[in-house]
Amino acid sequence: MSSTFSASDVAAHKTKDDLWIIVDEDVYDLTKFQDEHPGGAKILTRVAGKDASKQFWKYHNEGILKKFQSQLQVGSLDSKKKPDTPPTPPATPPQEAVEPKAEPGTMSVEPTSKAAVSEPLDAFGSLIPYGDPSWYQTYHSPYYNETHAAIRQEIREWVETEIEPYVNEWEEKKQVPEAIYKQMGERGYLGGLLGLHEYPSKYSPFKPKSVSTDVWDHFHELIVTDELSRAGSGGLVWNLIGGFGIGCPPLVRFGKPELVERILPGILAGDKRICLAITEPDAGSDVANLTCEAKLSEDGKHYIVNGEKKWITNGIWSDYFTTAVRTGGEGMNGVSLLLIERAHGGVSTRRMDCQGVWSSGTTYITFEDTKVPVENILGKENKGFRAIMTNFNHERIGIIIQATRFARVCYEESMKYAHKRTTFGKKLIEHPVIRLKLAHMARQIEATQSWLDNLVYQAQNMDDTEAMLKLGGAIAGCKAQSTQVFEFCAREASQIFGGLSYSRGGQGAKVERLYRDVRAYAIPGGSEEIMLDLSIRQALRVHKVLGMKL
Numbered sequence: 001m002s003s004t005f006s007a008s009d010v011a012a013h014k015t016k017d018d019l020w021i022i023v024d025e026d027v028y029d030l031t032k033f034q035d036e037h038p039g040g041a042k043i044l045t046r047v048a049g050k051d052a053s054k055q056f057w058k059y060h061n062e063g064i065l066k067k068f069q070s071q072l073q074v075g076s077l078d079s080k081k082k083p084d085t086p087p088t089p090p091a092t093p094p095q096e097a098v099e100p101k102a103e104p105g106t107m108s109v110e111p112t113s114k115a116a117v118s119e120p121l122d123a124f125g126s127l128i129p130y131g132d133p134s135w136y137q138t139y140h141s142p143y144y145n146e147t148h149a150a151i152r153q154e155i156r157e158w159v160e161t162e163i164e165p166y167v168n169e170w171e172e173k174k175q176v177p178e179a180i181y182k183q184m185g186e187r188g189y190l191g192g193l194l195g196l197h198e199y200p201s202k203y204s205p206f207k208p209k210s211v212s213t214d215v216w217d218h219f220h221e222l223i224v225t226d227e228l229s230r231a232g233s234g235g236l237v238w239n240l241i242g243g244f245g246i247g248c249p250p251l252v253r254f255g256k257p258e259l260v261e262r263i264l265p266g267i268l269a270g271d272k273r274i275c276l277a278i279t280e281p282d283a284g285s286d287v288a289n290l291t292c293e294a295k296l297s298e299d300g301k302h303y304i305v306n307g308e309k310k311w312i313t314n315g316i317w318s319d320y321f322t323t324a325v326r327t328g329g330e331g332m333n334g335v336s337l338l339l340i341e342r343a344h345g346g347v348s349t350r351r352m353d354c355q356g357v358w359s360s361g362t363t364y365i366t367f368e369d370t371k372v373p374v375e376n377i378l379g380k381e382n383k384g385f386r387a388i389m390t391n392f393n394h395e396r397i398g399i400i401i402q403a404t405r406f407a408r409v410c411y412e413e414s415m416k417y418a419h420k421r422t423t424f425g426k427k428l429i430e431h432p433v434i435r436l437k438l439a440h441m442a443r444q445i446e447a448t449q450s451w452l453d454n455l456v457y458q459a460q461n462m463d464d465t466e467a468m469l470k471l472g473g474a475i476a477g478c479k480a481q482s483t484q485v486f487e488f489c490a491r492e493a494s495q496i497f498g499g500l501s502y503s504r505g506g507q508g509a510k511v512e513r514l515y516r517d518v519r520a521y522a523i524p525g526g527s528e529e530i531m532l533d534l535s536i537r538q539a540l541r542v543h544k545v546l547g548m549k550l
């Protein structure tokens with residue numbers, strides 16, 4: 001935007017038929033827009049020709065400007081400085097600035113050894129305390145390095161410009177544009193979201209731009225999911241990675257080489273979609289009891305599949321279905337995993353209307369005499385249960401990452417709003433009752449993040465079998481922890497936003513939406529009740545083997 005104006009130039013456009021305003025030294029022509037302005041036209045005429053920054057920020061958040069800027073901005077004030085790189089606080093504060101004084105009741109302790117101390121990274125993001133994980137905010141971390149910072153920067157830029165401003169619209173339409181999913185492939189992100197120890201370069205036609213695939217690890221994967229979640233929409237995240245993140249890993253791990261070579265590159269490029277079909281109308285967390293049957297044809301070349309699947313994320317858009325079927329007798333030893341292709345025929349999908357995650361495409365599927373070649377089996381016949389269990393850890397880690405970031409979004413939005421909104425003559429942040437709410441949110445978010453980071457580090461350093469056995473319990477416990485924290489934060493944020501989070505859209509949009517998304521996290525992937533019980537049972541089983549003494 002090259003045109004520059006003086007404040008008096010703008011002041012000349014002060015009528016309903018010629019209505020300009022200034023927001024943060026940028027000039028907007030609202031003449032045509034005023035009649036479609038959701039806040040009304042009259043309120044705009046009151047600030048016509050003037051600097052309306054204060055009024056603007058009272059009623060809107062950043063996303064609005066990003067969305068409308070290209071359409072409405074006509075220039076900037078001549079007083080506006082050219083943008084230069086924003087000053088970032090140094091990662092290590094200068095020596096003289098550090099004068100820690102112990103608060104009453106605290107102790108000042110000298111570090112005893114510097115051997116294990118990693119250098120903190122430069123500051124990134126808003127620096128709202130606890131608004132991002134601590135490694136974003138110049139604190140030390142044993143897990144994150146410059147390559148993690150690079151992928152974080154790349155995704156945040158993409159999400160803030162091309163996704164976040166449009167999320168409300170997409171959610172109402174219950175669909176994310178296909179182009180966004182395609183970009184997930186073209187940006188090389190899909191290949192990095194499989195929970196593998198190595199990036200599958202051989203099969204991925206595209207690679208991430210800012211990080212070499214040689215160093216790609218579980219923390220890069222965590223960051224992709226985490227930064228996507230900052231858009232504050234479970235529907236968006238599940239649309240993009242919900243089906244893929246749980247449906248594709250079993251294909252990669254257990255599929256026959258010819259099958260993997262034939263279909264994986266198209267999936268990783270973002271051209272084809274895959275989902276995981278396990279849950280049935282009568283079998284949710286109780287996987288061993290599923291009834292969808294796959295009978296071997298007389299010539300032994302095909303399975304004939306009949307049955308129903310329910311609450312399947314992305315099913316309506318999927319080309320491939322990683323499906324749990326009964327190939328043998330009752331219980332877990334009669335279950336197999338089969339890669340069913342829509343092209344096999346006999347596959348019907350219909351959208352289900354749900355409380356939350358609207359743009360995720362929750363689906364009811366029926367298989368009627370679907371003829372699947374035996375080559376499409378994933379792993380061995382009747383040994384599918386183990387594959388499903390291995391997959392659960394990856395799925396649950398994904399849920400923990402998302403739920404923890406959503407809790408943080410609720411907290412961050414509340415913190416920003418508490419600095420804007422005045423009640424009873426004081427900003428909300430000046431009321432102790434509001435600070436108490438924020439404190440209870442922050443302490444739980446930080447505790448969950450630390451547990452999550454530790455679990456990801458463990459998973460990174462264990463092989464799949466060890467991780468499945470040793471981490472299964474803790475991941476289940478952390479899943480329940482993260483969804484309860486998410487639920488708590490969504491509730492508290494909603495109380496802070498009041499009516500703004502009861503109506504849809506506007507400043508409370510993220511909080512309103514996330515509040516509706518809570519159950520989509522607390523129930524699937526193992527309900528909280530089952531997760532908590534498993535967290536103890538599984539840990540006891542493992543620690544008995546480790547030599548537990550009671």
Ligand code: HEM
Binds near residue numbers: 023052072
């Ligand atoms: C670039 C200029 C502006 C744009 C693009 C814009 C856009 C919007 C949009 C999209 C909404 C719907 C709510 C949301 O999604 O956040 C809205 C609501 C509103 N706007 Fe604006 N607006 C602009 C300027 C202003 C100004 C200068 C004022 C005040 C003087 C104002 C007052 C309001 C009010 C009161 C609401 C309703 C808020 C609510 O429902 O709580 N807007 N605006």
